[in-house]
Amino acid sequence: MSRTPLRLELMAASRRLEEAGVGSPRFDADELAAHLLGVSRGRLGLHPLVGDEWVEQYHALVARRAAREPLQHILGTAVLGATTVQVGPGVFVPRPETESLLEWALAAVADTPEPLVVDLCAGSGAIALAIAQARPDARVVAVERAAGALAWARRNMELHEAAGGTPVDLRGGDIGDERLLEDLEGRVDLVTANPPYVPDGTVVDPEVGEFDPAEAVFSGADGLDTIRRLVPVIAGLLTVGGTAAVEHDDTQGESAPALFAARRVFGEVTDHTDLTGRARFLTLRRVALTPRR
Structure with a gap:
């Protein structure tokens, strides 16, 4: 040989x-x-x-x-923070750009003992699991609607728990279903979300267009349909002083924050860049007692 x-x-x-x-x-x-x-x-x-x-x-x-099969599909895994999750057909592959959102989110609750965290549009569960791994004292709830992604998230949660990690409460359902999270209304310290946000018809890389589920990528003519739906959900979940971080398209550095800034329950609405210097996620703080729906 x-x-x-x-x-x-x-x-x-x-x-x-x-x-x-x-x-x-x-x-x-x-x-x-x-x-x-x-x-x-x-x-x-x-x-x-x-x-x-x-x-x-x-x-x-x-x-x-x-x-152009995604590297993560070939490897069978993707990494976010210190967490490795299994991925494959049927679930959105976590991207390095989300590292910046994760770092901000962990810093936001660094001084909060036993924080209550909700991750919306959880996909593979990467963000929720990364937070749970970094903060084993946290109670983390993850929400995902798509059956394919939910199966991957469930698998990753089971592996995390089998390795001794703090269990994550995975809930299957639509973010607009008020019954899904009604037990958490007004109690949450941190909300994270990496929703679909690409405008319909946008030309994307083959790794995205041919392998990521379309419902996890595209969201209406301007890409903001799901983010609009997140506004009242986040308003209802956060406790006063609680914070949120929502990822968006790099063309939405003004339009996405504006949706939240228009609501008087939110303050400190700020946009942030990712590791490549592109507008990538917004953050905010809940400042008013009564959400205006």
């Missing part, structure tokens, strides 16, 4: 992925190699040579990625 230098395989894979239009070709090439070797990306240097069978398997993975 012949042996091939791993670095040559990585270089060739990176070139192929770049030619296919993948946005992070070298990173993805390294991640696929690390996955196949069963090591972290930082330990690839400990495997200078690879055999023929490995090379064949690696080429097959690279071909899948070159066809």
Whole structure:
């Protein structure tokens, strides 16, 4: 059996992925190699040579990625904060851009003992689980409507709990169903949401358009349909002084915050950029006693 230098395989894979239009070709090439070797990306240097069978398997993975299948689908997992969740067909893949929202959310309740947190449009459960892992004293409730995403979230919650994590209360249903969260009205310290927010008809990357569920991506002509529905829900959930963080499209840095700023129950409505410097999520604080619906 012949042996091939791993670095040559990585270089060739990176070139192929770049030619296919993948946005992070070298990173993805390294991640696929690390996955196949069963090591972290930082330990690839400990495997200078690879055999023929490995090379064949690696080429097959690279071909899948070159066809724009999401890296996370190939790996079977996605990472948010210190949390790893399982993902695949039927659920939106968490993106690195959401790291900024997660960091803000954790800082917002850093001084709140045993905070009550609600994650709306939970998808795979990544945000809810990342908060639960970082704050085991928190009570975390996650809400998801889509059956496919709900199945993935349930699986991830079970794995989290089996590993000794604090259980997350996963509720299946629509955010507009008042019965779903009526026991939490006016009591919540933090609400997070990564809703669908892309305007209908927007041209998106193949990883999104061909693999993410459309209902988790698109939301009306201006992309704000679901965010509009979140406004009264968040107003009803938050306790006075409670905070919320809602992700939005990078074209909605003014329009999304304006929906919340128009409600007198909210103050400190602020927009934030993500790791790439693009407008990405808004935050607010509940300041009035009575929501105006």
